[in-house]
Amino acid sequence: RGFATPPPAVLSIQSHVCYGAAGNSAAVFPMRRLGVEVWPVNTVQFSNHTQYAEGWEGLPTPTEQIGLLAKGIERIGALGRCSAILSGYLGTEEQGGAVLDVVRRVKAANPAALYCCDPVMGHPAKGCVVPEGVQRHHAEASAASADVLCPNVLELGVMTRSEPDTPQAVVRAARALLGAGSARLVLVKHLAHAGLSPDDSFEMLLVGHEEAWHIATPLLPFGRPPVGVGDLTSALFLVGLLQGRSPKAALEHTAGAYFEVMRATSEAEEYELQLVAAQDGLVDPPRSFEAIALDA
Numbered sequence: 001r002g003f004a005t006p007p008p009a010v011l012s013i014q015s016h017v018c019y020g021a022a023g024n025s026a027a028v029f030p031m032r033r034l035g036v037e038v039w040p041v042n043t044v045q046f047s048n049h050t051q052y053a054e055g056w057e058g059l060p061t062p063t064e065q066i067g068l069l070a071k072g073i074e075r076i077g078a079l080g081r082c083s084a085i086l087s088g089y090l091g092t093e094e095q096g097g098a099v100l101d102v103v104r105r106v107k108a109a110n111p112a113a114l115y116c117c118d119p120v121m122g123h124p125a126k127g128c129v130v131p132e133g134v135q136r137h138h139a140e141a142s143a144a145s146a147d148v149l150c151p152n153v154l155e156l157g158v159m160t161r162s163e164p165d166t167p168q169a170v171v172r173a174a175r176a177l178l179g180a181g182s183a184r185l186v187l188v189k190h191l192a193h194a195g196l197s198p199d200d201s202f203e204m205l206l207v208g209h210e211e212a213w214h215i216a217t218p219l220l221p222f223g224r225p226p227v228g229v230g231d232l233t234s235a236l237f238l239v240g241l242l243q244g245r246s247p248k249a250a251l252e253h254t255a256g257a258y259f260e261v262m263r264a265t266s267e268a269e270e271y272e273l274q275l276v277a278a279q280d281g282l283v284d285p286p287r288s289f290e291a292i293a294l295d296a
Contacts, residue, residue: 006037006081007035007036007037008036008037008083008084008239008242008243009036009037009038009039009081009082009083009084010031010036010037010038010039010082010083010084010085010086010238010239010242011039011041011070011073011082011084011085011086011102011106012024012027012028012031012038012039012040012041012085012086012087012088012235013041013043013066013085013086013087013088013099013102014027014042014043014086014087014088014089014118014120014231015042015043015044015046015088015089015091016040016042016043016044016045016046017045017046017047017048017049018045018046018047018048018058019047019048019272020048020049020227020228020271020272020273021226021227021228021231021232021272021273021275022049022089022227022228022231023042023043023044023088023089023228023231024040024042024088024231025228026228026229026231026232026235026273026275027086027088027231027232027234027235028040028235029275029276029279030232030235030236030239030257030275030279030282031235031236031238031239033279033282033283034236034239034243034282034283035239035243036239036242036243039073039082041061041066041069041070041102042061043060043061043066043088043089043090043091043095044058044059044060044061044089044091045058045059045061046058049227049228051227059091060091060092060095061091061095063092063094063095063097063098064098066095066098066099066102067098067101067102070101070102070105070106071105074105074109079105079106079109079110080109080110081110082106082109082110082113083110083112083113083114083242084113084114084115084116084238084242085099085102085103085106085113085114085115085116086116086118086234086235086238087099087103087115087116087117087118087142088118088120088231088234089120089130089231090120090130090131090134090137091131092131092133092134093131093132093133093134093136093137096133096134096137096138096141096142097137097141100141100142100145103115103145114147114148114238114241114242115145115146115147115148116146116147116148116149116150116234116237116238117138117142117145117146117148117149117150118150118151118189118230118231118234119138119142119143119149119150119151119155119159120134120155120230121134121135121138121151121154121155121158122134122135135158138155138158138159139158139159139161143159143177143180143181143183144180144181144182145181145182146181146182146183147182147183147184147185148183148184148185148186148187148237148238148241149177149183149185149186149187150186150187150189150230150233150234150237151186151188151189152188152189152190152192152230153170153188153190153191153192153193153194154192156170156173156174156177156186156188157173159177160173160176160177162176164194165193165194166194167191167194167195167196167205167214167294168294169194170188170191170194170205170207171205171207171212171294174186174188174205174207174212175207175209178207178208178209184208184209185206185207185208185247186206186207186208187204187205187206187207187233187234187237187251188204188205188206188207189204189229189230189233189234189237190202190203190204190229190230191203191204191205195216196214196216197216199219200218200219201216201217201218201219202216202217202218202219202258202259202262203215203216204216204233204251204254204255205294206247206248206251206291208247211248211293212293212294213247213248213251213291213292213293213294214291214292214293214294215251215252215255215289215290215291215292216255216289217255217258217259217262217289218259220262220263220266221266222265222266223269223271224271226262226265226270226271226272226273227271227272227273228272228273229258229262229273232258232261232273232275233254233258236253236254236257236258236282237250237251237254240253240254248291251291252288252289252290252291253285255289255291256281256285256286256287256288256289257281257282257283257285259285259287259289260278260281260282260285260286260287261273261274261275261278261281261282263278263281264277264278264281265278
């Protein structure tokens with residue numbers, strides 16, 4: 001890429017942790033390392049992610065600040081340079097409406113901009129907590145507004161009022177989302193129990209209107225599974241699309257880069273994703289994985 005061609009720019013609206021890797025703290029560095037300009041807007045600022053048994057400190061961002069930051073970027077004439085909005089963890093239900101207002105503002109300035117929504121809904125059993133009303137916001141408003149949706153299989157079930165438990169059922173649920181809103185792609189970023197080999201593999205499924213692609217990487221040993229993996233994979237996939245990869249190729253790069261981060265994290269025996277240690281592998285993953293077309 002020559003210096004005369006500006007890189008894509010992503011307005012990334014999600015959580016921030018001072019220590020560790022979750023939300024923007026898991027997404028911003030990888031996107032920048034891959035050559036994308038990132039404008040982070042933090043929905044919360046926490047000391048650490050919410051799955052530490054010791055708890056966390058910090059507060060949600062005031063809802064009005066999300067819109068004010070976008071308005072300020074618009075005032076200096078930069079909003080039209082925004083190639084995509086990436087949204088993740090919401091600190092309150094009201095922040096969801098503010099995010100969609102920013103999406104409308106960006107698309108007015110640049111109609112070609114993508115809205116990629118990672119509908120983080122929490123997993124109380126694991127200690128991941130989201131405020132009341134956020135699930136409803138994603139199931140209704142996010143599903144209707146996004147161009148790309150990146151739920152895990154549990155979030156997909158909430159959004160479609162179903163319980164998909166096989167890859168074929170996941171494809172049907174994802175296609176229901178595609179048919180009900182504006183999305184053209186659904187990346188199910190963790191199949192878990194609905195996968196082909198959940199005990200041995202981390203599996204993702206990419207679903208479009210006509211095609212579906214399955215990809216798997218080996219599960220690696222962890223004393224405690226790292227947090228922020230979904231934030232990382234959503235960001236990696238969006239960058240692939242913005243840089244002109246086909247959806248299948250973007251999925252394959254996402255899988256390779258994800259695996260390199262997990263390998264570095266496992267080898268270091270760390271709980272937090274080792275993004276800096278794995279940074280070269282984000283750009284050029286040493287191991288590649290092939291996405292396979294899935295009949296459904």
